[in-house]
Amino acid sequence: MDIIVCIKQILDPEIPARDFRVDSAKREAERGGANLVTNIFCENALETALQFREAHGGKITVITCGGESTEEVLRKALALRADDAVLIESPAENPDPLFVAQALAAGIRKLGSFDVVLAGRESGDWGAGQTGGLLAEELGVPCISFAETFEPAAEPGKLTVKRQTDSGWEQFESATPLVITITNHEKNVPRIPKTRDVMQSYRKTLTKFALSDLGVDPATSSSYYQIAELSIPRKETQCEFISGDTLEAKIDAFAERVNEIVRSI
Amino acid sequence: MSDVVICLWGRAGVDRAAQGLLGAGRRLADSLPGKLRAVVLGPADESLVTAAQAVADTVVVVEDELLGEYNAENYLTALTAACKTLAPRAVLLGNDAYGQELAARLAHRLGGSAAGDAVDVAIADGKLRVTRGVYGGKATAVIALAKSPGVVWVRARAMAPAEARTPGEVERLQLGLAPDSRVKLVTKHVEAKEGVRLEEARLIVSGGRGLGGPEPFAQLQTLATAMGAQMAASRAACDAGWVPPSWQVGQTGKKVAPELYLAIAISGASQHVMGIADSKVICAINRDPDAPIFKHCRFGLVEDYQKVVGPLVERLNRRS
Numbered sequence: 001m002d003i004i005v006c007i008k009q010i011l012d013p014e015i016p017a018r019d020f021r022v023d024s025a026k027r028e029a030e031r032g033g034a035n036l037v038t039n040i041f042c043e044n045a046l047e048t049a050l051q052f053r054e055a056h057g058g059k060i061t062v063i064t065c066g067g068e069s070t071e072e073v074l075r076k077a078l079a080l081r082a083d084d085a086v087l088i089e090s091p092a093e094n095p096d097p098l099f100v101a102q103a104l105a106a107g108i109r110k111l112g113s114f115d116v117v118l119a120g121r122e123s124g125d126w127g128a129g130q131t132g133g134l135l136a137e138e139l140g141v142p143c144i145s146f147a148e149t150f151e152p153a154a155e156p157g158k159l160t161v162k163r164q165t166d167s168g169w170e171q172f173e174s175a176t177p178l179v180i181t182i183t184n185h186e187k188n189v190p191r192i193p194k195t196r197d198v199m200q201s202y203r204k205t206l207t208k209f210a211l212s213d214l215g216v217d218p219a220t221s222s223s224y225y226q227i228a229e230l231s232i233p234r235k236e237t238q239c240e241f242i243s244g245d246t247l248e249a250k251i252d253a254f255a256e257r258v259n260e261i262v263r264s265i
Numbered sequence: 266m267s268d269v270v271i272c273l274w275g276r277a278g279v280d281r282a283a284q285g286l287l288g289a290g291r292r293l294a295d296s297l298p299g300k301l302r303a304v305v306l307g308p309a310d311e312s313l314v315t316a317a318q319a320v321a322d323t324v325v326v327v328e329d330e331l332l333g334e335y336n337a338e339n340y341l342t343a344l345t346a347a348c349k350t351l352a353p354r355a356v357l358l359g360n361d362a363y364g365q366e367l368a369a370r371l372a373h374r375l376g377g378s379a380a381g382d383a384v385d386v387a388i389a390d391g392k393l394r395v396t397r398g399v400y401g402g403k404a405t406a407v408i409a410l411a412k413s414p415g416v417v418w419v420r421a422r423a424m425a426p427a428e429a430r431t432p433g434e435v436e437r438l439q440l441g442l443a444p445d446s447r448v449k450l451v452t453k454h455v456e457a458k459e460g461v462r463l464e465e466a467r468l469i470v471s472g473g474r475g476l477g478g479p480e481p482f483a484q485l486q487t488l489a490t491a492m493g494a495q496m497a498a499s500r501a502a503c504d505a506g507w508v509p510p511s512w513q514v515g516q517t518g519k520k521v522a523p524e525l526y527l528a529i530a531i532s533g534a535s536q537h538v539m540g541i542a543d544s545k546v547i548c549a550i551n552r553d554p555d556a557p558i559f560k561h562c563r564f565g566l567v568e569d570y571q572k573v574v575g576p577l578v579e580r581l582n583r584r585s
Contacts, residue, residue, distance in 0.1 A: 013401050017535055017557065020403045029400055041517075097369070098378075121517065124536070126399050126406075129381060130369035137373040142338050142448045145366035148510070160451065164510050165362045166519065167462065170335070171452040178447070181366075183517065186506035222411075224378045228394060229407035237547075239562040241554070251573055254550075254566045255580035261525045261546060262492050262581070265467050 001058035001152075001176075003049045004111070005082065006104055006119040006131065007042035009066060009073045011035075013124035020232070027230040028094055029125070038073045041120025043190040045182035046077055048149065049118055050191070056152055059083045061111065065090050065103045071206060078201035079193035086111065086207045088214065092221035094126070099221040101134035106214035108139065115176040116159065121146055121183045132181035142178045148185035266413075267299035270353040271321070272344060274363060275309030275332075279316045281465055281522075282359045285424035287320040290357050292427070293386055294322075297354060303433075304347050306340060307332040319429035325351070327438050334453070337366055338445035345374045346440050353414050355393055357386065359421040360520060372416035380408045381418040382520075393417065401516055402539030422464055422522050423543040456511050461495065463514070468494035469523045469544075471514060473537075474501035475530025475551065475570070482508055484574050485529060491581040497521065499531045515540035529570050533558025550574075 012035045021030040049060045062077040064070050065088040074085035088107045092099065108114060117139070122129035136143035147163040153173050162171045164183055182188065193201075211218055242257070244250035271290035273283055287303065294301035303321035305313060317324045327347055331339045344367065348356055356371065358364035360382055372379035385396040393415035399406045410417075463469070470489040472482055482496070489496050496512060503513040514521055516536040522543035529550045531537060538561055541547060549558045549565045550573055559565045566573065 011400075013536065014534075017403050017560075020400065022400075022404050027406075029404065098373075124401055127382070127401070127516065129365060130379060133366060133369035134373055137370050142445070143366070143370065144337070144448065146362055163362075166464070166511070168454040168456040168511055170450060170454070172336075172448050173451050174449075175447040183510075184500065184504055185510060186504055189504060225380060225411055226409045227406050228409040229405075230399070231405055232403065233405050235560065237561055237563065239559040240564040241559075242564060242566045247568065247572060248576070250566060250568065251576045251580065254548075254564075254573070255577055257548070257564050258492065258525070258527065258577075259581060262468060265493075265524055 001052070001056065001116065002114045003052065003058055003060050004108055004114050004117045005042070005046050005049050005060060005062045005077070006117065006135070007046065007062050007064050007073050007077060008039045008120065008123050009036050009064065009070045010039045010123055010125040012037045013040070022230050022232055024229070024231055027227040036069055036072065038076055039120050039123045041122060041182060041184065044184050044188045045118040045120050046080060046082065047188045047190045048182050050080060051188070052150065061086060063088065063104060063107055065100055065107070067091065074206055075201045076193070078204050079198040080191065081197060084207065085204070086209065088209045088211065090211055090218060092218050094227065095221040096224040097128045097130035098134055098224035101131050101138050103211065103214060103216045104131070104135055105138035106216055107209050110209060110214060116150070117177070117179045119179065119181050121181045132179050136179035139177070139179065142174055143181070144172055144174060144178065145181045146183045147180045148183060149187060150180055266352055266354055267297040268302055268351065268353045269294040269297065269299055270302045270304055270348055270351055270356045272356065272358045272364070273303055273305045273313065273317060275305050275307035275313060278310055279313050282361065282421040283313065283316065284426040285421035286357060286359050286419065287317060288427040289386065289419050289421065289424040291320050293355060293357070293388070297388055299354060302351050302353065304344070306343055307335070314435060318432040318435060320427045322433045324433055324435045325438050326435060327440060329440050329442050331442050331444050334450050335363060336445065336448060336450055338448050339442065341367055341370055341374070342442055342445070343440055344371050346442070347438060348375055348414070350438070355386070356414055356416045358416070358418045360418045364418040368416045368418045375414055375416070376412060377414040377416055378410040378412040379416040380410060383417050383419040384423065386417050386419060398539050401534070401536040402542065403535045420520055420543065422520065456509060463495050463497055463512070463519050463521055466495035466521065467524045468492050469497050469521055469525070470494045470527045470529065471497040471499065471531060472502055472529050473499035473531030475532070476502065476507070479507035481570070488574055488578050488581070491578045494527070499537050528558050529574070531558055532556045533561065
């Protein structure tokens with residue numbers, strides 16, 4: 001089974017709101033002292049792929065699209081023992097999801113055949129949640145979204161995919177090749193790489209594709225949509241902390257506030 | 266070419282999402298100005314058709330046995346065909362799992378652009394402009410869609426419904442779809458949860474990482490029962506396997522809009538807050554006075570939940 005995992009580097013989403021700034025003129029987040037990290041859902045996707053390989057065998061290729069800094073997320077994936085890593089070198093800042101999907105699709109086609117392409121359900125920065133679906137359209141294959149696991153189906157060459165819905169879950173059986181977008185789940189919490197594997201990862205060679213090799217024009221990086229405005233909303237909520245001389249008094253006051261609303265319904 | 270199509274799922278019936286979507290569609294159609302076409306996919310009960318008729322200019326019921334059970338490939342084929350016939354300027358879907366997964370692919374097939382989780386959709390300088398939270402809710406972006414039609418999934422439950430008007434026409438559209446041979450639904454599981462769906466709930470009690478394990482959720486359940494509330498959880502609690510993933514509220518979980526959201530032992534990361542921002546009143550119990558959740562609260566209690574929940578249940582039971 002040839003598994004391709006698309007990964008994205010993003011600004012650390014854990015930075016507290018009070019330290020978060022945007023450049024409204026450039027319509028992008030300010031890097032500040034924050035780290036660049038692998039998008040969590042991409043880590044969930046890689047973890048899902050690693051578990052699949054452990055159970056059923058296969059080859060895992062990670063692929064990303066971006067500038068020089070994105071090499072770091074590929075190294076991290078190699079440290080987790082992905083087999084190969086591909087960087088599509090792109091100068092585009094904040095490219096739109098269609099551009100990314102087109103670049104990834106071109107890179108994936110250049111690699112040859114594949115059985116499954118995994119992508120995170122969305123990213124922790126712009127959170128568009130479109131790359132997986134658009135990639136499926138570009139590649140002309142089906143897409144199953146918000147999956148937590150996939151495994152070989154009884155029928156050879158097919159996969160069973162379990163995915164989350166608003167009210168529970170659905171299980172699909174699909175022919176390959178296909179795109180699956182992965183969501184977080186208790187079973188795909190990312191593992192920590194071993195120190196030895198981290199060292200090893202720096203000895204591996206990354207495959208690099210230039211956009212021009214792939215026939216993708218960087219000038220089209222925002223022809224799907226543009227960010228017209230970016231700002232930090234000002235919130236006016238002032239929390240009233242319930243006070244009281246004793247714990248009992250505080251609980252009384254809190255219960256009263258809750259009860260007021262409960263009764264009003 | 267200035268009409269608006271909204272996509273309704275027949276099976277979902279007339280819920281708050283359907284009403285919000287009808288409202289959002291009506292207002293956008295009026296501003297363009299254009300007609301509002303409500304496309305109903307899958308077996309539709311008459312109450313949904315009637316509710317859609319009350320707001321839309323036309324209700325298009327797509328009848329096809331392939332749409333009996335949801336399958337993204339078949340739904341996409343049907344929606345693409347319907348939209349090609351109706352040639353809208355904008356297509357709106359709800360922000361449920363189906364709407365989210367179909368929108369971008371539908372845009373691709375129609376040669377349009379998509380954006381999602383919209384809190385507002387408007388037209389300016391000939392472009393659809395979508396307002397949404399980004400960076401886990403820490404910032405707000407306005408996205409200008411370059412291609413037409415614009416396909417947008419909206420926070421339907423947070424959208425105001427529209428007034429009823431002269432009922433629109435109902436058309437039945439026969440598409441004669443060829444089934445997708447690649448993907449088929451094997452099992453569908455709907456979690457048995459008492460009471461109303463989380464997204465429709467008016468009172469919610471939610472627990473987070475600070476609870477430290479699955480057991481305290483039982484205690485929170487007694488509180489929820491005393492209040493007549495639904496239970497929810499933060500991503501950390503779901504990822505730890507303490508409660509099912511369908512309880513998750515946040516950027517990637519459910520977006521809820523209750524009258525009261527009571528957050529217990531939830532720190533309030535912006536990704537979580539993004540799912541509760543439409544709540545009327547947020548309150549919290551947390552032992553850390555600096556927990557970010559309090560920044561979004563109308564009122565809060567700085568205490569260890571273990572000392573509070575039991576007595577709180579007693580008081581709420583006594584008064585009811």
